[in-house]
Amino acid sequence: MLFKQIMKLLFLLNPYQGYNFKKDTTHLLMLEAKRRGHSVYYGTPEGLLLEGASPYSLVQPVHPLEAAPYFRFIGPKKKKSLSDFDQIWMRQDPPWDLNYYIATLILSQVRSKTLIINAPRALRDWNEKIAILSFPNFIAPTIVSSSLPTLIEFWHSQKEGVILKPLNSFGGQGVSRLKPFSQVSQRIATATLKKMTAGSVPIMAQKFLKEVHEGEKRVFLWHGKILGALKKIPPPRQYLTSPDLGGSLARTGLTAREKKLSLAVSRRLTSEGILFAGLDLIGGFLTEINVTSPGLLWELNELYGESFEKKIWDSF
Numbered sequence: 001m002l003f004k005q006i007m008k009l010l011f012l013l014n015p016y017q018g019y020n021f022k023k024d025t026t027h028l029l030m031l032e033a034k035r036r037g038h039s040v041y042y043g044t045p046e047g048l049l050l051e052g053a054s055p056y057s058l059v060q061p062v063h064p065l066e067a068a069p070y071f072r073f074i075g076p077k078k079k080k081s082l083s084d085f086d087q088i089w090m091r092q093d094p095p096w097d098l099n100y101y102i103a104t105l106i107l108s109q110v111r112s113k114t115l116i117i118n119a120p121r122a123l124r125d126w127n128e129k130i131a132i133l134s135f136p137n138f139i140a141p142t143i144v145s146s147s148l149p150t151l152i153e154f155w156h157s158q159k160e161g162v163i164l165k166p167l168n169s170f171g172g173q174g175v176s177r178l179k180p181f182s183q184v185s186q187r188i189a190t191a192t193l194k195k196m197t198a199g200s201v202p203i204m205a206q207k208f209l210k211e212v213h214e215g216e217k218r219v220f221l222w223h224g225k226i227l228g229a230l231k232k233i234p235p236p237r238q239y240l241t242s243p244d245l246g247g248s249l250a251r252t253g254l255t256a257r258e259k260k261l262s263l264a265v266s267r268r269l270t271s272e273g274i275l276f277a278g279l280d281l282i283g284g285f286l287t288e289i290n291v292t293s294p295g296l297l298w299e300l301n302e303l304y305g306e307s308f309e310k311k312i313w314d315s316f
C-alpha cells in the first residue's frame with residue numbers, strides 16, 4: 001500500500017465572514033484535505049508577521065464542515081512559525097495591492113521545505129493580465145499603456161474595436177468595450193479612456209474577440225496538467241461572461257490548439273512555482289492567467305459530476 005504522509009496545511013484566505021462556502025474552491029480543497037486526515041489551519045494575510053527575518057502567522061486549527069456553519073475552529077488563534085507547515089495555500093482574492101505585495105514578501109522569507117501554492121515570487125511577478133504577454137504566439141493584439149494617444153491609436157488599428165481592462169481587477173469588474181471607431185465618437189472614447197486610466201494608471205487594451213459571444217473557456221491547470229475545462233457563456237448580446245454577472249456555465253472540450261496552448265503555459269507556470277492556475281481562452285486566444293486564487297472548481301465538479309479536488313490531493 002502506498003504510504004501517504006499526514007501533512008500540516010495552512011490556508012491563507014480573506015476573512016471568512018461573507019464567503020459563499022457552498023461554492024468556494026478553497027473550502028472544497030480544505031474539506032478534502034481534512035477527509036484525508038491532514039491537519040488544517042486557517043489564517044488571513046493580515047495575520048502574517050516577521051520577527052527579524054523569521055516569518056510567522058496568527059492561525060487557528062479548523063475543522064471544515066460540509067454544511068453551515070462550514071468552519072468549526074478548534075482552539076484559539078496562535079502564533080506559529082510558517083516553516084512548521086508542510087504546505088501554505090495563499091488563496092487571497094484580488095485586488096492585488098500593497099498589502100498583497102507585502103504578504104508575498106513575508107511568505108518569501110520561508111526558508112524550510114514548505115511548499116507555498118502558488119510561489120510568492122510568482123504571485124509578485126505574474127500579473128494576471130500582463131502574464132499573457134509571455135506567450136506571444138497565443139494572444140490577440142494587445143497593448144499596455146496609460147497614454148491616451150497610444151490607446152487611441154491602438155483602438156483605431158482594431159476594426160472589431162477593443163476591450164479595456166484594469167490590471168488588478170477580477171470577475172469582469174472595471175472592464176469596458178470600445179466599439180469600432182466608426183461607431184463611437186472620439187469624445188466618448190476619450191472620456192472612457194480618461195476614466196479608466198485616471199490620468200496615469202496603465203491599462204490593457206486588447207482586440208475585441210467577437211467569439212466571446214459563443215463563450216469563454218476556463219482551463220484549470222494543476223501541476224503541469226489540464227485538470228478540466230468549462231465554458232462561461234455571456235447573456236445574449238453581452239460580452240461579460242462572469243457567472244456573477246449573469247453568465248451561464250457549460251461543459252466543454254478543448255481544440256488541439258487550445259490543448260497545446262494550455263500545456264505550454266502550464267509547463268512554464270509550473271517551472272515558476274505556479275501549480276494551480278486558471279486560464280481564460282476566447283476564440284482560441286489566451287486572454288488571462290488566473291494565479292492568485294483561481295475559482296470555479298465547485299462549478300466544474302457540478303458540471304461533470306466529479307470531485308476534481310481529489311485529483312489535486314492525490315498528487316501528494
Ligand SMILES: Nc1ncnc2c1ncn2[C@@H]1O[C@H](COP(=O)(O)OP(=O)(O)O)[C@@H](O)[C@H]1O
Pocket residue numbers: 129140163165169170171172173175206207208209210212216239240241242280282287288
Ligand atoms: N479580448 C477580448 N474580447 C472580448 N471580450 C473579452 C476579451 N478579454 C476579456 N473579455 C471579457 O472581459 C471579461 C474579463 O476579462 P479578463 O481578462 O478575463 O479579466 P477578469 O476575469 O479578471 O475580470 C472576460 O470574462 C470576457 O467576458
Ligand SMILES: [Mg+2]
Pocket residue numbers: 171172280288
Ligand atoms: Mg477572467
